[in-house]
Amino acid sequence: MFVNRITGKVIVLFMILCLMFPIVSFGASEEFVWSSDEVTSSVNANASSDGSPLLNLECGGAVLIEQNSGKVLYDHHMHEKLKPASVTKVMTILLIMEALDSGKITLDTKIPCSENARSMGGSQIWLDTREMLTVNEMLKAICVVSANDCTVAMAEYLAGSEEGFVLQMNQKAQALGMKDTTFKNCHGIDEDGHETSAYDISLMSRELLMNHPSITNYTTIWMDSLRDGKSQLVNTNKLIRNYKGATGLKTGSTSVALYNLSASATRDDLSLIAVVMKAPTTKIRFAEAQKLLDYGFSMYSYREFGKKADVVKSVSVTKGTLKTVNAILENSTGALVKKGEEKNLVQNVNLGDAVQAPITRGQTLGEVTYSLNGEVVGRSNIVSEKDIPQISLWSMMGFLFETWYQLIR
Numbered sequence: 001m002f003v004n005r006i007t008g009k010v011i012v013l014f015m016i017l018c019l020m021f022p023i024v025s026f027g028a029s030e031e032f033v034w035s036s037d038e039v040t041s042s043v044n045a046n047a048s049s050d051g052s053p054l055l056n057l058e059c060g061g062a063v064l065i066e067q068n069s070g071k072v073l074y075d076h077h078m079h080e081k082l083k084p085a086s087v088t089k090v091m092t093i094l095l096i097m098e099a100l101d102s103g104k105i106t107l108d109t110k111i112p113c114s115e116n117a118r119s120m121g122g123s124q125i126w127l128d129t130r131e132m133l134t135v136n137e138m139l140k141a142i143c144v145v146s147a148n149d150c151t152v153a154m155a156e157y158l159a160g161s162e163e164g165f166v167l168q169m170n171q172k173a174q175a176l177g178m179k180d181t182t183f184k185n186c187h188g189i190d191e192d193g194h195e196t197s198a199y200d201i202s203l204m205s206r207e208l209l210m211n212h213p214s215i216t217n218y219t220t221i222w223m224d225s226l227r228d229g230k231s232q233l234v235n236t237n238k239l240i241r242n243y244k245g246a247t248g249l250k251t252g253s254t255s256v257a258l259y260n261l262s263a264s265a266t267r268d269d270l271s272l273i274a275v276v277m278k279a280p281t282t283k284i285r286f287a288e289a290q291k292l293l294d295y296g297f298s299m300y301s302y303r304e305f306g307k308k309a310d311v312v313k314s315v316s317v318t319k320g321t322l323k324t325v326n327a328i329l330e331n332s333t334g335a336l337v338k339k340g341e342e343k344n345l346v347q348n349v350n351l352g353d354a355v356q357a358p359i360t361r362g363q364t365l366g367e368v369t370y371s372l373n374g375e376v377v378g379r380s381n382i383v384s385e386k387d388i389p390q391i392s393l394w395s396m397m398g399f400l401f402e403t404w405y406q407l408i409r
Contacts, residue, residue, distance in 0.1 A: 060258075062077070084188055086123065120151075120152050120187065173204070219237075258279060259279040304334040360384065361384055
């Protein structure tokens, strides 16, 4: 009887605690799961008079773009100037990747920690001025847990000072056409005048993913560690674990900026980037990004027309040492197509039946274009697969000798 009374009291206490604390957060390990069916029904049930969707987003600004073309698929106050918080680090990461490409640093380069970097606060891995981490480790900490201390350490190493690095960030922003952006720091901690827009974030996110695709080796990490397992890392981007095809990219939040996210994903060769700014809660931030991505994947597909070096046809060669040459695509080509409109695609090949030698490898022989409803959506030059010299007396003698030799063997 005594045990039953004790058990009953424990149960009552547990119920009271549940009422007082209905949601328990465990920091970086919290999970959110959303239904794609709910998003799809919301898209279908809400549309403007011109037929464009109304996703009823709960945020200050948002945009959805197709990664390859940069085409805007959805706009919600996308040029509204807002504070980006740690999504700022997309630009920082971009400059780090460019330094890697130029050979200025390698993934094994060891980066020192200054007192300034150590004292940054906010999201961090508690760098010590007596330790040095490699660029590989720094990138992991920045991409996975948004480490401010590592961000500043990298900035100081690459530009001599954080101020010098921020100057480079703003120069790159101008080069990318980020007209709504002014960077005041490299980490995203709130500062007067430090602002950007959802559209500008999509521009620098696209630049990072298009020209440095290896960054997804870091942005897709869900859990990892540093310092021989002593420092545990769990990705701040919950979509990496919960959203099919997620490739990144960066979260950010402060008390002023609220909750921001640049989310990227790829399915069936279609790559999308969704940016959400100033969402009221972290759960809404992820839900709105998923809503945008779900809309893109449900409404569009990426149609590949041809891969680089695909043979278009064999072309006759006059006055050459060979009678034919393969005419191939100079570049891979494809386009974003609204689902249901694939049947309206038209291919037009402008290529003659013969070409006169001499011909050099890569020489333009023609062009192929792809149109959708009268608008050109893709094109590629058609080029020669190989060199073909013009026939001469010496080459003719060589040809005759080779033919004679084959006959008498």
